[in-house]
Amino acid sequence: MYTPTGNWRKASWSVAEGACVEVAPAQGGVLVRNSKDRTGPIVRFTDAEWKAFLNGVKHGEFDSLA
Known part of the structure; x- marks a missing residue:
């Protein structure tokens, strides 16, 4: 398992009950x-x-996936 070298962070606009990721x-x-x-899986x-x-x-590569 990989260990973070800093604190986990999520977007500042993330809502408390929203489906968010942390990095x-x-x-x-x-x-x-x-x-x-x-405590679930971590992707590296x-x-x-x-x-x-x-x-x-930044260049809209994933815009059509929504």
């Missing part, structure tokens, strides 16, 4: 988990994968 920095990447199930992204994902979000 935390980890050595060489970023960890993501479900904010409603903090490398730095390159996370950067590619954020770049895709």
Whole structure:
């Protein structure tokens, strides 16, 4: 299991009962988990994968998936 190197964070606009994810920095990447199930599975992204994902979000790559 990967250990976060910092605190878990979620979006500031996230509502208390909303379906949100939390992210935390980890050595060489970023960890993501479900904010409603903090003891559940954690997904790890490398730095390159996370950067590619954020770049895709910024450029509307996932807009048609909604």
